[in-house]
Amino acid sequence: MSATPAQFRRVAETARPRVAITIDGAPASALAGDTVLTALLVNGRRVRHSDFGDGPRAGFCLMGACQDCWVWTEAGERLRACTTYVADGLAIRTTPEAP
């Protein structure tokens, strides 16, 4: 577990198998059945940066409506974090390209 404070707290369903992912290159842990958004927010406090430079964002509607949670994969694919599930080896980027 990383030392970064998390936004989300797990209160149930913690017996699921672990899934290894990376977030901006750093290894992180998630559980099978987590959305990408959940995986990001149990590991930290943000999902992406606003397109307008007004700060970090961490999703909002959690139901695929507000579109404020689009992230990228290392391969450059775009995905909506709150409606996409993690898979072993998923490499997430919270910024469009490697800095």
Added chain:
Amino acid sequence: MSAAPPPVIVGAGPAGVRAASVLVAAGLRPIVIDEAPASGGQIYRRAPAGFMRGAAVYGSEAAKATAIHRTFDSLVDRIDYRPQTTVWNLRPGRLYTVRDGVCDELTFGDIVLATGAMDRIVPIPGWTIPGVYALGGAQISLKAQGCVVGARTAFVGTGPLLWLVAYQYLKAGGTVAAVVDTTPFATKARQLFGLLRGGKTFINGLRYVATLRLKGVRITEGAIPVTIVGSTHVTALRWREASGREGSVDCDAVAIGFGLKPESQLADLAGVAMRWNDGQRVWEAARDRDGRTAVEGVYLAGDGSAIAGADAAEIDGALAAYALLADRRVTVPEAAVAELRTRRARLTRFREALDAAFPFPAALAAATADDTLVCRCEAVNAGELRAAARDLDAREVNRAKAFSRVGMGRCQGRVCGPVAVEILAAALGMPTQALGALRAQPPIKPLPMTAAVRLAAE
């Protein structure tokens, strides 16, 4: 009749499931499309494979959830079910979908739109700070992910869902920092007679409030939210009590919800007229009590056309399917339809009492401070919106949208729309409904880049 293409149902929530069930019973094989990986819709959303809590997550509604899930499972072999498929456009007789980045089209004759609702928001200064979530989203996180959205969550807004989700957080072992309801207690008490019609639903509501109080949760009614404090994440919520005193609570998450609004974009694209619901202060797609619209072959059911809750959505789904069958000259059970209409009318009266008990705070929305962001997608604040209204004389909401970019972003005004119209109306001194409804535009949800590229190549 055999030549007619199969009916299409968009949405596999309580409304869509009941519609499918009636159509299958009549010997049809409907196409059921839902962007979620499983049936159930919002309220009866199913957890991903491997989750263990089962129906317990639905609390008092567990039996209904199980019934809907079982019904749908029993239908799966007799329908053409297309999960994880988003409908992103609709033209007369033609539907455009995307699944896993692959676009598809299909021709339809009859269609039932059962697209459900989403949270309605009033922007509170600071609402884009990480840790602020839509109320329904906070519930989804708990039900379908086993997570609370923060270590200490404050609930702000109004409506029965505010109290329900706060209660569910408490029950699940979360910490509820406060419940800040903008509706004064007296407004609710005045509706007591109408609310009693809700029977068990009303009793459950009282139980949620009582439990929150008993557990010592800080509760305030008739308050005005002032600001969400924080930079990289939420640290507090501040409000002004009805007495004028300032209130504040430390928290690392805020759930905001001011009732729900229909997901009516597909109905709009289908050419169904929008009508103003003055009790809820939202635009909704016009239909008769059976779900028929003025557009032939287009039927509406559930919260996607009129916010009335899950029980009403189930009835709506069945009624819309019966209307569709009757229009195809299939004999429908008149007595059953009459009974459904009666039950639905009762729920409508309960809903009207709820709407009056938890009114949308239009004045609060209209008073959104100039420097508060209204549109998260395009970063437009209330001041820019007001300026567009006054300087460019935007007396129609779609003109204001073109000038200010409010509602032009990725979410298509789903989040900012209801607030934008209140701000504009107040700035122009016009009744809100006179500004008209924000028009839907395809794609109603953004296409993944791969799909957009593939589409362009065609």
